[in-house]
Amino acid sequence: MRQDIAALIHIDPEEIGEDDNLADLGLDSMRAMNLVLLWQERGVHLDFARMAERPTLAGWWQLARQCMDAIMEARS
Template structure:
């Protein structure tokens, strides 16, 4: 199961940043995330069985927005 903090840690690792430097509303592109790295993250997170759509993630590139998507998907999967 993914957590908000595990998403933060994965994002930080892929952009070579400290997780504490990633705020919930920070623009991930401004922090160094590009589309290829974002796709790599989604592939990794989809490995847990979630059905994640890149287009939905691309609409808002923040940790808070991404966590809302993942959390909703996990709840749907569990329910």
């Protein structure tokens, strides 16, 4: 996730802290939507509106874990 974000905003992944506001680092809504589409292709379906409420790497990891937990629960 960190590498995908860094590639879109043209910075080193190490420059993105867990609690950094991604908009402050240059991630605008169009780039965020591109990430949503990319991750959907990989099987992770994050809600753009919920991502906007938590514009940090830590927040997005939490959303991704919730998504994956829901998928695993539905399969069992």
